[in-house]
Amino acid sequence: MVRAHDPEATLALLWDGPTRPRRGPRHNLTVEEIVDAATRVAEEEGVGALSMRGVASLLGVGAATLYTYVPGKAALLALMVDTMIGRAPLPHTRPGTWREKVRSWAHEDLRSYREHPWLIELTATGQPVGPHAFAWTDSALRIFEDTGLTAHEALTVVETVEGYIRGHAAKVVRADRSRERTTPDGRTWNTVQEAFLVTRAGEAGRYQAIERLDTDGPDPEEVFAQGLEWLLDGVESRVRTASEPGKSH
Amino acid sequence: MVRAHDPEATLALLWDGPTRPRRGPRHNLTVEEIVDAATRVAEEEGVGALSMRGVASLLGVGAATLYTYVPGKAALLALMVDTMIGRAPLPHTRPGTWREKVRSWAHEDLRSYREHPWLIELTATGQPVGPHAFAWTDSALRIFEDTGLTAHEALTVVETVEGYIRGHAAKVVRADRSRERTTPDGRTWNTVQEAFLVTRAGEAGRYQAIERLDTDGPDPEEVFAQGLEWLLDGVESRVRTASEPGKSH
DNA sequence: TCTTACTTCGAACAACGTACGGAGTTCTAG
DNA sequence: CTAGAACTCCGTACGTTGTTCGAAGTAAGA
Numbered sequence: 278m279v280r281a282h283d284p285e286a287t288l289a290l291l292w293d294g295p296t297r298p299r300r301g302p303r304h305n306l307t308v309e310e311i312v313d314a315a316t317r318v319a320e321e322e323g324v325g326a327l328s329m330r331g332v333a334s335l336l337g338v339g340a341a342t343l344y345t346y347v348p349g350k351a352a353l354l355a356l357m358v359d360t361m362i363g364r365a366p367l368p369h370t371r372p373g374t375w376r377e378k379v380r381s382w383a384h385e386d387l388r389s390y391r392e393h394p395w396l397i398e399l400t401a402t403g404q405p406v407g408p409h410a411f412a413w414t415d416s417a418l419r420i421f422e423d424t425g426l427t428a429h430e431a432l433t434v435v436e437t438v439e440g441y442i443r444g445h446a447a448k449v450v451r452a453d454r455s456r457e458r459t460t461p462d463g464r465t466w467n468t469v470q471e472a473f474l475v476t477r478a479g480e481a482g483r484y485q486a487i488e489r490l491d492t493d494g495p496d497p498e499e500v501f502a503q504g505l506e507w508l509l510d511g512v513e514s515r516v517r518t519a520s521e522p523g524k525s526h
Numbered sequence: 527m528v529r530a531h532d533p534e535a536t537l538a539l540l541w542d543g544p545t546r547p548r549r550g551p552r553h554n555l556t557v558e559e560i561v562d563a564a565t566r567v568a569e570e571e572g573v574g575a576l577s578m579r580g581v582a583s584l585l586g587v588g589a590a591t592l593y594t595y596v597p598g599k600a601a602l603l604a605l606m607v608d609t610m611i612g613r614a615p616l617p618h619t620r621p622g623t624w625r626e627k628v629r630s631w632a633h634e635d636l637r638s639y640r641e642h643p644w645l646i647e648l649t650a651t652g653q654p655v656g657p658h659a660f661a662w663t664d665s666a667l668r669i670f671e672d673t674g675l676t677a678h679e680a681l682t683v684v685e686t687v688e689g690y691i692r693g694h695a696a697k698v699v700r701a702d703r704s705r706e707r708t709t710p711d712g713r714t715w716n717t718v719q720e721a722f723l724v725t726r727a728g729e730a731g732r733y734q735a736i737e738r739l740d741t742d743g744p745d746p747e748e749v750f751a752q753g754l755e756w757l758l759d760g761v762e763s764r765v766r767t768a769s770e771p772g773k774s775h
Numbered sequence: 776t777c778t779t780a781c782t783t784c785g786a787a788c789a790a791c792g793t794a795c796g797g798a799g800t801t802c803t804a805g
Numbered sequence: 806c807t808a809g810a811a812c813t814c815c816g817t818a819c820g821t822t823g824t825t826c827g828a829a830g831t832a833a834g835a
Contacts, residue, residue, distance in 0.1 A: 284715050288722045301812020302800040329792065339815040350792065401650050403700035405719060411733065418735035428738040437753030444693025451652035466533050470654060473537045484660065486667035489677040504686030504757065511756020550781020551831040578823065588784040599823065
């Protein structure tokens, strides 16, 4: 098998699938089964708990066996990400105007990241681009086909929104986790930290602006939705000038 | 020493510093020295290469020694992050209108993340809130003191922009890294992947929109700046309605 | 001065990714 | 039809990692 740390092996597997050998015993497993098992682990116990040994034993094989199917852990993670992306509906097939398409894609993305927190963790660290990710980007660009934006501008918009989504998804997922994660004595990390911060925040005018916050702070999902609309307002004004006749750049 | 995985120990260290013991031999090190050494490692070789043993040997002590100063690796990382945040100038002290303040904070943040890629990696995974982070948020809120926005709304804006910055910083840092990281045979990950994708992108109309991209795609830093302005346009229109007399909410 | 609470750190533990090499299996070349 | 090449499988092992333990030494309070 191809050595790890060789991005070419991972890319080949991502795009062309496994190469069937001409000799030797039949495989008892498929790459798909391995990816599924790994995904199940990540889903239930988080990426942190995902180990080659764990996945192998879930499939009833030795750890070393996995390396006949997959060049290494990094490639396995890349496969997990790309197959997950493949499950999302393509953005340009959504109904409505470009703005409605972008909005529903963004909200669905956030929902998906919350449902599969491992996804945001893995995409944050950067994965090789697989066929589904590629197709997805292509689809996102197509949203702007009739807007008068150049392909270049469309990509700017797509990347802007993508960055926005990911930044907020990471924040929301973080908040979700700290609400679930518990200390040995049963309290959540969130309550521990909040209790701690409250004792400090009140310190005689040290934090003037924070003191003025009467409530708990805004709901992260509302923040997300609000900021997204602001961003889209900006994009919209750009789209309007683009569609003006005679101003094709 | 206090057990790891206990957030209270980390918070106490973060906010109140080390507690001087009343008996026993003097410490040969300080927490600061340890944080500095760890930061140096992260700066030069990345967070991935940061190990307790490595930091310890850099300081000429055994690995176990560090645990008398710091409850665990997680706490050390939290300390690194908070002291780094403490080095950034407070946003409300910047010159200009609220919009100029936000803009210069955002651009400086991005610069800082690019200069210290470990920072974005660590803040992405979520760290306990330290005193500097707290003071920083307080300062960011103060930017909007004279805008007519409520504290609640100001926090919404701050978090929106923060999420935006972090999402894009992660992307830019990722791009930086793939440009630097090399395969065993000397090519960068970036060139390998790009060469690979080019062979696939041309496949007979499979990727219609991507084909139309004549150039290399926009410069990530330009994307960042552009999207930020769009976002700020949206915020500005909100600020304008807030400062209208009689419309205080 | 004795005791108590420390610091230091070699050694060890459990878990990790992954390379190695031998045993067994299937296909193909001759 | 058979020899051996090419493969799968996997026990074992290597080198890491974070962290704990316990022994040895040190400073200060009683």
